[in-house]
Amino acid sequence: MYPSGKYSSRGPALIPRMKTKHRIYYITLFSVVLLGLIATGMFQFWPHSIESTADWALDKRSVHDAPLVRLPVSSPIPERGDLSCRMHTCFDVYRCGYNPKNRIKVYIYPLQRFVDELGVPISSTGLSREYNDLLSAVSDSDFYTDDVTRACLFIPSIDVLNQNSLRIRETAQALAMLPRWDKGMNHVLFNMLPGGPPDYNTALDVPRDRALLAGGGFSTWTYRQGYDVSIPVYSPLSADVELPERQPGPRRYFILSSQMAIHREYRAELERLKEENGEALLLLDKCSNLSQGAAPARKRCYKGQVYDYPQILQESSFCVVLRGARLGQAALSDVLQAGCVPVILADSYILPFSEVLDWKRASVVIPEEKLSEMYTILKSIPHRQVEEMQRQAHWFWEAYFSSMKAIGLTTLQIINDRIYPYAARTYEQWNNPPVVKWSSVNSPLFLPLIPPRAPGFTAVVLTYDRVESLFRVITEISKVPSLAKLLVVWNNQNKSPPEGEKKFKCPECTAIDGLSLDQTHMVERSECINKFASVFGTMPLKVVEHRADPVLYKDDFPEKLKSFPNIGSL
Amino acid sequence: VVWRSLATALRPDPQLHHQHTSPRERRAIRDNIYKNKRCRMETCFDFSRCQSGFRVYIYPPQRGDEISETYQKILTSIEGSRFHTTDPSKACLFVLAVDTLDRDQLSAQYVQNVRSRIQSLPTWGDGRNHLIFNLYSGTWPDYTEDLGFEVGQAMLAKASADVVNFRPNFDISIPLFSKDHPLKGGGIGYLTLNDVPPSRKYLLVFKGKRYLTGIGSETRNALYHIHNGDDIILLTTCKHGKDWEKHKDSRCDRDNEEYSKFDYQELLHNSSFCLVPRGRRLGSFRFLEALQAACIPVILSNGWELPFSEVIDWRKAAIIGDERLLLQVPSITRSVGRDRILALRQQTQFLWDAYFSSVAKIVLTTLEVIQDRVDSLVSRNRLLWNSLPGGLYAFPQYSTDPAQFPFYYAVLGKSPTQQFTAVIHTVTPLQSQISPVVKLIIGVAKSKFCAQIVVLWNCDKPLPPRNKWPSTSVPLTVIEGQTKTMSSRFFPHDVIVTDAVLSLDEDSVLSTNEVDFAFIVWQSFPERIVGYPARSHYWDGSRSRWGYTSKWTNDYSMVLTGAAFYHRYYHYLFTHHVPPSLLTTVDRMANCEDILMNFLVSAVTKQPPIKVTQKKQYKETMMSQGSKASRWADPDHFAQRQTCMNAFSHWLGFMPLVHSQMRLDPVLFRDQVSILRKKYRDIERL
Helix, strand or coil, X not given: CHHHHHHHCCHHHHHHHCCHHHHHHHHHHHHHHHHHHHHHHHHHHCHHHHHHHHCCCHHHCCHHHCCEEECCCCCCCCXXXXXXCCHHHHCCHHHCCCCCCCCCCEEECCCCXXXXXXXXECECCCCCHXXXXXXXXXXXXXCECCCHHHCCEEECCCCCCEHHHECHHHHHHHHXXXXXXXXXXXXXXXXXXXXXXXXXXXXXXXXXXXXXXXXXXXXXXXXXXXXXXXXXXXXXXXXXXXXXXXXXXXXXXXXXXXXXXXXXXXXXXXXXXXXXXXXXXXXXXXXXXCCCCCCHHHEEEECCEEEECCHHHHHEEEEEEECCCCCXXXXXXXXXXXXXXXXXXXXXXXXXCCCCCCHHHCCXXXXXXXXXXXXXXXXXXXXXXXXXXXXXXXXXXXXXXXXXXXXXXXXXXXXXXXXXXXXXXXXXXXXXXXXXXXXXXXXXXXXXXXXXXXXXXXXXXXXXXXXXXXXXXXXXXXXXXXXEEEEEEXXXXXXXXXXXXXXXXCCCXXXXXXXXXXXXXXXXXXXXXXXXXXXXXXXXXXXXXXXXXXCCCCCCCCHHHCCCCCCCCC | CCHHHCCCCCCCCCCCHHHHCCHHHHHHHHHHHCCHHHCCHHHHCCHHHHCCCCCEEECCCCCCCCCCHHHHHHHHHHHCCCCEECCHHHCCEEECCCCCCECXXXXXXXXXXXXXXXXXXXXXXXXXXXXXXXXXXXXCCCCCCCXXXXXXXXXXXXXXXXXXXXXXXXXXXXXXXXCCCCCCCCCCCCCCCCCCCCCCCEEEEEEEECCCCCCCCHHHHHHHHCCCCCCEEEEEECCCCCCHHHHCCCCHHHHHHHHHHCCHHHHHHCEEEEEEECCCCCXXXXXXXHHHCCCEEEEECCCECCCCCCCCCHHHCCEECCHHHHHHHHHHHHHCCHHHHHHHHHHHHHHHHHHHCCHHHHHHHHHHHHHHHHCHHHCCCHHHHHCCCCCCCCCCCCCCCHHHCCCCHHHHCCCCCCCEEEEEEECCCCCCCCCHHHHHHHHHHCCCCEEEEEEEECCCCCCCXXXXXXXXXXCEEEEECCCCCCHHHHCCCCCCCCCEEEEEECCCCCCXXXXXXXXXXXXXXXXXXXXXXXXXXXXXXXXXEEEEECCCCCCECEECCCEEEEECHHHHHHHHHCCHHHHHHHHHHCCCHHHHHHHHHHHHHCCXXXXXXXXXXXXXXXXXXXXXXCHHHCHHHHHHHHHHHHHHHHHHCCCCCCCECEEEEECCCCCCCCHHHCCCCCCCCC
16 A cells, blocks of 8 residues: 555646646546545554554465565666765664664564566575574564564565575565665665675675665675674574584694685695694595485595584684685684684685674684695694683674574664664673673773872761760761761661760760670671572672781881871770 | 475585686785775785884985974874884885875965875885875865875875775774874873762763854754753854854854853863764864863764774763764763763773873874784784773783783683792802802792792803702793893793792892782782882972982882782883883893883883782891892992983873882781781791
8 A cells, every 4th residue: 555655645746737638537536646645644543554464474474475576677776785875874863763772673574575577586595594584583572663664774575695596686676666665774684695606796786775784795895884784604504503512622633624615726725734734734625425315514524534514623723714705604603603713714804793793802814815824823822812712702603693593683783783872782792701791890990090089088887776886986087087978877767866966975875895796696697698699699709818008007117107107006 | 384494595605616716816806906995904005014023114304394293293203112113124114204184275284295295205106005194184165085195005094084985994093183282191081080970060061163164063053952051061152263253143142152151171071971073074172172081972973983993992982973863962961871971981081091192192003003904913802902001001912812911800700820930030140058049949939829930140150050059849940141131130031921920139038928928919919010128209399300219108109029029911011112222221220120110010000019018127138138249239229210210201201100008918917816827927027
């Protein structure tokens, strides 16, 4: 129904050109237009009626039942992506609005099957398993809205993950047909395998107007920093293979190369490195004569010896991830999963999620030209650091690579962080693995202030009913020059605090000293400590053996020259 | 259930088409295509020039070169850095003597025929490996990014950089700074107090010009909409330029009047947030002013590539707004929680002090960012750039692993290694088995934390044979110094692998108990110097210079390195960060190396060293027991130390030493309890 509203708005412009002999025709047309306007108006009152049809969710409808849309040959084609696009020029923030949750709303278009005029689909695969997973994850997340009018970001359900399976022109036409396309504003396309033979461009070749691209193989020349999102190439092995947990530490091999499609020049270089350094390197390739039934993706070979992939990756400290025809390689994901430190040789490649992830902590990036120096370079990294990188690599996989859901939601979170930068996740939140998050200390008062122009201190005295001792404390502490304020917290409900005038005299005082020596008191306090430690899940208290004293404390030195002569005297 | 029937999108490539394109050819093609406006390090920078290190060469000025005061500060900063070279054949990076800072044709500072001047340089080579500084580009009315000459393959360190023209990881965005910006040292941040809750009188303030003609004023023109005269004070004036009255609009009079009612400094000091809207260009002076004032910048300048954005995480110190959402600014700033305000505010102070407070820091940061790119394998990660003490004090050439530095244990949830290396500086011959140094070795080796002992043989006499040294349970290494200079005692020898170093003079007298206690204390303060004898500095008003005193006073600011624990990273910093000229001074006098180390550590940490308690006779024995050649006996020695203080503070541009009134003693020290209950008994015994 939406298109009818659009045509109706052209109506008034036609009327002045009307000729009398066609009056009846125009009256009819006018009525149609009027009906259209009324219908549009009704939709405004019933926005929810749009929702129900706009719900893409698959549990209600199978892929094969999705409506068929035929693309006219002359259907408009979007412009090629604009390299100068940035959030402030090509993204409409007004659609996102200010909201207390600081969360963008994401709409997913209903599933449709686009075909050309001859009925040939625009894509050889249609909706892929991976894209379906991604869309399901988004629809199950907090980002999702089924209300198109409230959406900030739009995700087409046209699957463009792999450019190879697409008909470029028709896919572009299909995008332009989307009812809210509007020059691609606020639309995000997910693509993992861009380009095609022979050049393999580093960004999706489908013309897409201003749509932002979550792409899997950007180079520094196609990536629009702060606009596009660089995403990983998902490895289907992630879902199929569960690797046993492996602690960071020394491994059987130092460097492992496991990719199958390595250019012969690079393979020759690797062979040379292997000759020089022997057993430390393991160079695997595809297996030439595998028995029937073995999945070739799960096996690698070296000189007739067969190794299980990706399990073998766990046996190496470093794993080579060389560029292929494309910059983005699914092998990166496998390598990270195995907790093997990726050695990335792909010049000008924008690493996945590099806007937020600090890859220097999890990988080694070596210029392709320096492949021959790889061994020396890696040998210079201390063991402790390698272990740290192994841990970090595995954490990156777990948090951001392990599923299409992780990839999709991370992408949305990055975009969310741009739109609500004041509520963005921090570097630590993105990069610190849970073990660091739990053990690290980030004081809110972290800055060593020099010199603190302190306005003094506030003394807070907690009291129950030991008035005499309270008065003694007050008398003593009020002599301190840097005391700014004294706050007494009267913690006794059965008794009201002494009146102001009586403050420094206490006739009814009774000494109840020695409370802290009480045996039950100590037992109670021990119980408290155990209780607190169990709630914290750890014992946060730390033991020190030092005590702060004034510089000249108990030194053989004239007392009157000491700043704090009274300390230590009873 | 449905998806089971779906095919995967990620089949491996059908066949390997790329096997035909040689990687070498592909790189050659790439290098040709991506030039000039599409420059990246891999296509427009000659890395081979940097093989002998990251050296920066400045062209000699030619006759008639007019160099502005600001550009001179930039050049002086480079000359004073450890990167500078006077030999162009060794240079990795070239800097022009032609002043390119102000490229506004209407400006008095505009330098004519820059284009021909640059083209005539013999080593220009289309700008390859050149760095060009610029603060102002374009002119009235549209202020484009035009420089009036072709940058070619030169890197641009530019203020007000626009993201669209900015070549990522190639150009560098620098902040706009005024001609009064100090060369070094620099003003300290205004935050001297972390008041909780961190509320200030005003929520959001701004005071600046409004432009009646030309671009850049849309946001400033609209500010009055959110000005409320109460806690949001946004003031603009039309009064600037000669003929402002000719263009004045209906709001000018009202705005001007309101503008004059408030004092800018008063606003700056008393506001939680400071608005930084774009001016004529994307960057404005308001940015650094707000940063210094600990007034959290609220940036409204769409398309501005923030200063050093390649390395600095601005979200930790600023609110990055959107000019289109000006009206949301009040609610956004009000929604920022107290803890976040506290954190943002402190980060402004850290960043100000680490990278922006002086021209030298801005220039050094620029050079360090480039150096990180040139050898990306030895570069800082974001943690090193964005936490104390900052990238200019954390050198990746020492290690790229944050856990190897003294600064990040807490944020990484780690702790230093449980052992130390004792490094004994020896200048007198080994006379007998009762030499003080022998006693020292034996005493230190008994500590359960001692991993090894290293003796630095800086004595002119030949190295004694192995059997003359005492036998110890821990490894004893004797290193004969090549230069035998005083500064070499802090050389980062590879043999030192523990995080902690116990630095000792040969005549130091220490019991095992004292060593153990000091090491335990150091573990709580791994970024500081922890030691025994302390000294102090003071300002000598009558002679307008810094003074040094060894008198027993109630406070101290230095701990002598003749007996002190510190992190081994400081050996690296001392040897590679301190300018060679200062090290030469130290070596020539054979004095002050300990003062210099204290200056360095306090400059890095902003904190005083820590004195732990020592046996009473320590000072006396140290003075008397030392051999006759002891430098402490020399009367000139003390005078030299006064001179050193002033030379060192001149180098830094400020006095880094901080006083402390605290001494750390064992918990039961001199308490009225049985000595048997005390762990460190020796320290109390006389």
